[in-house]
Amino acid sequence: MSDAARWKATVYIGGLAPVVTTDHLQAAFLPFGEIADVSLPKNENPNSTDPHRGFAYVEYEDAEDTKEAIDNMDQSELFGRVIKVSAAKAPKSTNSGLGSKTAVWEQEGWLAENAVSEEDRMAAEQTQIPRAEDPMQGLEGLDVAGPKPE
Numbered sequence: 536m537s538d539a540a541r542w543k544a545t546v547y548i549g550g551l552a553p554v555v556t557t558d559h560l561q562a563a564f565l566p567f568g569e570i571a572d573v574s575l576p577k578n579e580n581p582n583s584t585d586p587h588r589g590f591a592y593v594e595y596e597d598a599e600d601t602k603e604a605i606d607n608m609d610q611s612e613l614f615g616r617v618i619k620v621s622a623a624k625a626p627k628s629t630n631s632g633l634g635s636k637t638a639v640w641e642q643e644g645w646l647a648e649n650a651v652s653e654e655d656r657m658a659a660e661q662t663q664i665p666r667a668e669d670p671m672q673g674l675e676g677l678d679v680a681g682p683k684p685e
Contacts, residue, residue, distance in 0.1 A: 538625070544571070544598040545623035546605060549590040551575075552614040557591075563613060564593045568600025592623055 548560065557573045564570060572594040575587045595601055601622060609620040651659075 540598065541594060542623055542625040544596070544601055545592050545594040546601050547590065547592060547619075547621050547623040548608075549619040549621075550616050551587070551589050551591060551618060552616045553585050553587070553589075554614055555587070555591075559614070560591055560593060564604055564608065567595070567604040567607060569596040570594070571596050 546564075548564075555575070557575050560573050560575065561570060564573075570593060572592075574592040574594070576590070578585050578588050593604070595604070605620050605622065608618065610617055611620075612618070
């Protein structure tokens with residue numbers, strides 16, 4: 536299965552109690568279809584006492600099963616907590632687009648979209664409308680606001 540197809544067949548489960556394990560999730564979400572994988576991300580903080588980060592991903596064999604799981608399990612209770620179940624979103628790429636670690640103009644995709652050829656630049660310069668004179672020119676001597684006294 537391609538990455539895009541895998542994410543379409545995956546549900547996100549948020550608001551999990553610390554006692555929840557992959558076996559509990561497997562048992563709770565099995566009625567909606569064949570499960571390919573259950574992922575319960577561990578806490579990255581070494582000082583944390585929580586066994587996981589409070590959310591999980593359940594990947595189904597068939598993408599149609601995700602709709603059934605979302606319809607039946609969203610806002611349901613699991614181990615005393617109301618859980619949020621929704622379609623999983625693919626992680627953002629750290630190499631492209633906004634939020635990446637490189638400047639937008641240094642990314643090849645942005646350059647291909649926004650680069651202007653020398654020919655186009657010359658044509659734009661020739662068609663520029665001449666700028667009008669500064670409307671504030673000549674007002675330096677005025678130190679009183681309002682109409683001129685007659």
